[in-house]
Amino acid sequence: MSNQDSTANQSVIATTRRRYRSVKNSRRLGRFLSNRLNVVGLLFVSVVVLSAIFAPVIAPEGPNEQDLFNRLDSPSAEHPMGTDQLGRDVLSRLLYGARISLQISLAVVAITLAIGTAVGLIAGYAGGWVDEALMRFVDILLAFPGILLALVIAGILGPNLTNIMIALAVVGWTQYARIIRGSVLSVKQEEFVKAAQLMGVPRRRIVLRHILPNVVTPVIVLATMDMAYVILGTAGLSFLGLGAQPPTPEWGTMLSQGRNFVDTAWWVVNFPGLAIMITVLGFNLLGDGLRDVLDPRDMGDVENKGM
């Protein structure tokens, strides 16, 4: 038994090694790493993701622990980024804020990706009046400035984080639908799809097994960049008072509550601002890099899509 186990283990290790080597030596990785900006993007994103995951471990204090008599303390050894207007540690709030921002953007991107892909696949493959109806609906949604529509929706639903997610999701899925539909239209003409149709493969199977894997690449790139857009949107709506309720350590809320202290306590607004900037920049650079690596010919599709 143990012998078998160790052989199995060995083979697993061997496969892993082989995979690792193939990834390490792949041209794609090489190309990705060859551009320094890509590495910077990856670094920024990793920092944010890691600090979100390990926030409870790294954070010197709880995000909502107040100390009224030590409010607006400048950065020191005890509070590396100072304290805010209620004496809370800014660094701790930023770390916990990373969790909120990432959770929201992941959720929103996942929802928009799912809706957008479904609509795009249906519209593209079904064609005819279904396509027409769906795409005209997408056009209507796209005709609104995205953030404005989100503002209206969040305003109607009332201020909290769930409603912000709904607002951003309602606005965000259209671009995915468009891109997917476009790709589906071309892939549909490929011979392997025709072959599958002739062999009587069910429609659902054709769409999911043969078409979907061939159209997702540009969407993955877009989704990465969309993370940045959603983080920015969340912060923006929260800044306007439509998002997180106090005392949630959301970055946009921190900015908005701290802006009265800009010239007396610069650290209260500038650190959240920096956090937003680094995250957004990171995701944008990463998205750019991924696009070059995954689909160098297809970049026209992603460029300027409602960003």
Place this chain on the structure above:
Amino acid sequence: MEDSITRRTLLGAVGAGGFVSIAGCAGDSGDGGGNDDPYSSETKTGDGSSTDNNSSSGNNSTATGGSANVALSMDPTEGVWQVYGGVSPYYTNILEPLIWVSEEMKLEPWLATDWEATSDTTWEFTLRDSVKFHNGEDLVAEHVVWSFEQVLNEWSYAPGWLHVESGSVTAIDETTVEFETSDPFPTFPGTIAHNMIAIQHPDRSRENTEPIGTGPYQVEERTQGQRVRTSGFDDYWNGTPSLDELTFSVITDPNTRALSLQNGDVDVAFDPPKSRVEKLDSNGGTNVTTQLSPGAVYVGCNIYKAPMDDPKLRQALNYATSQSDLVETILSNIGVPAKGPVAESIFWSAHEKLPAYEQDVEKAKELVEESSYDGEALQFHLSNQQVDGELLTQALQQWFDDIGVKVDIQVTEEASFEDTVRSGEPHLILESSGTNSGAADYLIYETFHSEGDVNERLYNEEGTGIYNLGEEVDQLIQAGFQTGDQAEKEQKYEQALQRIMEEAVVVPINYSEYIVAASDGVSSMDLRPIPEMTRWTGLQTGQ
């Protein structure tokens, strides 16, 4: 490929730019000065010419000249002021009411020299002689009647507010006006001691936005949403205005108001942000004045919504709170720690006689234990327009949490806030009260009487309410409201407020002060408890 490189370069540039601009923010934000309003230069020129004219102060017999620019947070050209020719009587001193309000919140005879109740529902006002309008005509009783008709027809809430119907204001002779109230209304004189009930000349023009009033300053130029430029009115009945020119600029953002003052674009700025007060006061060139207003901030407990219906829990919240800590820290010492819901500056506020809940965490915890509170999160609502509201609620949230009471904060849009409160949905509500007139009675009536504005809906529908303790307090408030006798009013209201605080219907926070920052050359500012009633007649800007 070409394309993507551009994009990447762009991103890099944006990043670098971001760092630079953040570094810029970190420094002193004095670069707004380059953004010169054409108007500010006018002010500066005016200052220069007034250098040798700053010897006298107060009400002068001769104009000393000069000009000043006052930054307001409100827009005096808003649509609601069309009835007065498009310029607000608030702050501007262009139009005046029959009665003004003094530094002690007492009624001050103004365009009317005397008034008396001739029966339960009739009032006779005697007008001041030789008051001139800006067009040179004398003020007579007909003008007062006309002005009241305008107001009563303009604002649908005016008849209910003043208890006067259109057509029940009559001129008895040239200098006597009779008002007939729709029901006995002892606080009528105090109610009309309000800027919104100003006297104007019938020749004023709504279409051409030309107000005609009796105030020390008359409108020269009105720019919608931006400013009102006025000049001194030499025939003013109450002294000669000291300035040739006085401008009111609309600057809605508090930080921008403070910065404009620092840059010398304006000479006076109302309500700069609290966080800048210290800096404005210690910096050379500017100083800060605070003035107690008839306002108060407190947390209202919805005493009909479980578990807030338990007085023990409400008292516990009071014991958990330290008013002086809040004022000292969050409010930067602007304001006075409160013991009740009515501002100390109002004579019946009962401040001295109210029970004091000193912060006592142990006692508060015991009271929570004894109460019916079972760990549910209380809904704490506040309006997004409440100044410092989010900071106050978060600090309270922490203190309530310390005694084991969970609180969820909900910031609500100002427009829907009032409605949410009246629906009885929240447990706790951050309230701020205040009055713009000489009559403060409604502060207690509308909030704590069962038929007051806040409680009325639920009282009529379900026999409950929000802040109304019931029969006993209703009667005390009613008695105080109906009497014209000051001592009796004081006694009744004090008893009512004592009951309210014993039952801990509210958690008091502070009595409000407002802040006015001015450049050092500005003197003789005549601030009143009601900021809208600030007098500008004697203002000096000698430098």
